[in-house]
Amino acid sequence: MHNMNTHARRANTVAWLRPVALFALAALAQPSLAVDLTLSGFGTLGYAQSDQAAPYQRFIDDRGGFKRDSIIGAQVDARFTREWGATVQARLAPSDHSDSAFQATMTWAFVSWRPTDDWLVRAGRIRLPLMLNTENNDVGATFDFARLPQEVYSISPMTDIDGLGVSKTWVGERVDWLLEAYTGRAKTYWRFYGREMTLTQEGAGSWFLPIDISSSGLVLTARSFDNVFRIGFHEVRASRDGAKIGAPITATPIGGGLVAYGVGSGGSDRVSVPVFTLGSSMLLPENFRVTGEYARISINSVSEGLSRWGGYLALSRKIGEWTPYVYYAKTKSSDSALAKYRTFNGNILPSNALTERQKLLADIVSPYDQSTLAFGSSYRLSASSLLKAELSAIRTGDVSSFIDAPSGGDSAHQRLNVFSLSYNFIF
Numbered sequence: 001m002h003n004m005n006t007h008a009r010r011a012n013t014v015a016w017l018r019p020v021a022l023f024a025l026a027a028l029a030q031p032s033l034a035v036d037l038t039l040s041g042f043g044t045l046g047y048a049q050s051d052q053a054a055p056y057q058r059f060i061d062d063r064g065g066f067k068r069d070s071i072i073g074a075q076v077d078a079r080f081t082r083e084w085g086a087t088v089q090a091r092l093a094p095s096d097h098s099d100s101a102f103q104a105t106m107t108w109a110f111v112s113w114r115p116t117d118d119w120l121v122r123a124g125r126i127r128l129p130l131m132l133n134t135e136n137n138d139v140g141a142t143f144d145f146a147r148l149p150q151e152v153y154s155i156s157p158m159t160d161i162d163g164l165g166v167s168k169t170w171v172g173e174r175v176d177w178l179l180e181a182y183t184g185r186a187k188t189y190w191r192f193y194g195r196e197m198t199l200t201q202e203g204a205g206s207w208f209l210p211i212d213i214s215s216s217g218l219v220l221t222a223r224s225f226d227n228v229f230r231i232g233f234h235e236v237r238a239s240r241d242g243a244k245i246g247a248p249i250t251a252t253p254i255g256g257g258l259v260a261y262g263v264g265s266g267g268s269d270r271v272s273v274p275v276f277t278l279g280s281s282m283l284l285p286e287n288f289r290v291t292g293e294y295a296r297i298s299i300n301s302v303s304e305g306l307s308r309w310g311g312y313l314a315l316s317r318k319i320g321e322w323t324p325y326v327y328y329a330k331t332k333s334s335d336s337a338l339a340k341y342r343t344f345n346g347n348i349l350p351s352n353a354l355t356e357r358q359k360l361l362a363d364i365v366s367p368y369d370q371s372t373l374a375f376g377s378s379y380r381l382s383a384s385s386l387l388k389a390e391l392s393a394i395r396t397g398d399v400s401s402f403i404d405a406p407s408g409g410d411s412a413h414q415r416l417n418v419f420s421l422s423y424n425f426i427f
Helices: 002-028 335-345 352-365
Strands: 037-049 071-079 084-094 102-113 119-127 160-171 176-194 205-221 228-239 249-255 258-263 270-283 289-295 308-317 322-333 368-382 385-400 415-427
Touching: 160 205, 176 352, 258 352, 308 368, 322 335, 335 352, 335 385
Parallel strands: none
Antiparallel strands: 037 071, 037 415, 071 084, 084 102, 102 119, 119 160, 160 176, 176 205, 205 228, 228 270, 249 258, 270 289, 289 308, 308 322, 322 368, 368 385, 385 415
């Protein structure tokens, strides 16, 4: 049944996108229609190494490697008329449902209609207007950070949906206003890591749960030549292959005043996930720039740790071709989620098998309590390429699900340092 549902969802997605592709092909086939085609591309060759053996953000450890940040992509923009166009973008990056594979993904595939200069309608696979750099987060040459602060940018499990986006622009003398509304669906995955066992095997490992997402949102952006401000409200609904979400936690007495915690039956077919986003970037005197972003998400499920807030504040300054920066970022799950994690993680039972199941339940809560202080700089080699270097110091509180903690241990009160170096380009 799981495979049938998965194939059905993929078939529905393909069927939904087929009219977009047919429209573009039909337009290109018209001999009397002059089509203006533009090919562009982007890529990052990124190296990252930490001073700890436990993997951080899936791929960063003390051995170093290129997998965490390396990516390559290409984009074709077609202009059929002044009003009609189409965009297709594909990328090759680490898989969103495997820790060992790379994955080729069609990230953008939409038809655009601009009836007037201030209205834009896009239909197909579009990028969500979440954080300030979500729409260009794959294109490292467009921002100075070696890596966008994951305390904020990891809060949403997806960045693309199959749906409809409508935007309206008001052009002012000093500030332009942009109001964007969207709605659509996506199939994504959420990664879990078990220190002692997974849902299907003994021993440590990761697994990826497929999630069906429907999302709608409203985002307001104010932009001047030097500054930008953005606020967004998003309503997400999540379901999982017909499985219940939000099942209660059970406590079963096992004698001697001890209890074994587990997941009970029940729950909902889908859960509502409100998301709030806020961001600004302002130019100060002497070429200093201050940038800050904040996001909050709330999820009512066993994985309550995904209910968290994240924010960062960055200061940078352009000095010729150099742009040094410093930022402080923090994310923290709800107090109730952290309390659940501590309860399950500290529940030592008479047998190792029972204790390992308590550890697994703690890992499924997926909580975050972490901060990062990063120092770095970009250097513009040319109009289309950047070289970046960064040293970041990560500190954890009770736990951080960014770290794949070792068997017999946890990610509490960890201190790790990460060095990153990358070459970023566009063409």
